[in-house]
Amino acid sequence: MIVGINLWWEEPFPADIRADDIVHWQTTLTIRNAESAAQQLRDARVSFVSTGVAEFAKEQLNFKKGFLIRDPDGHALRVTEK
16 A cells, blocks of 8 residues: 655646646556555545556556556656556
8 A cells, every 4th residue: 555655856746737748757656456556546535647547458568557646746656567
């Protein structure tokens, strides 16, 4: 279970930042079970960017499932399952 994440930056991101903006930054967390983690994060009322866990068939991504969330300051976090 993810209890809290302390990040080194202090400023919250503006709410309208998109993945193709030059200031966009996302941290990737690799986990064992994306479905379980997503449910725990939803139960903890974490802000989701993704509508749910997405499954990917292409090997080029180096992961098979994933989703995007926001930390309390609005920074994007990509959560992936190998």
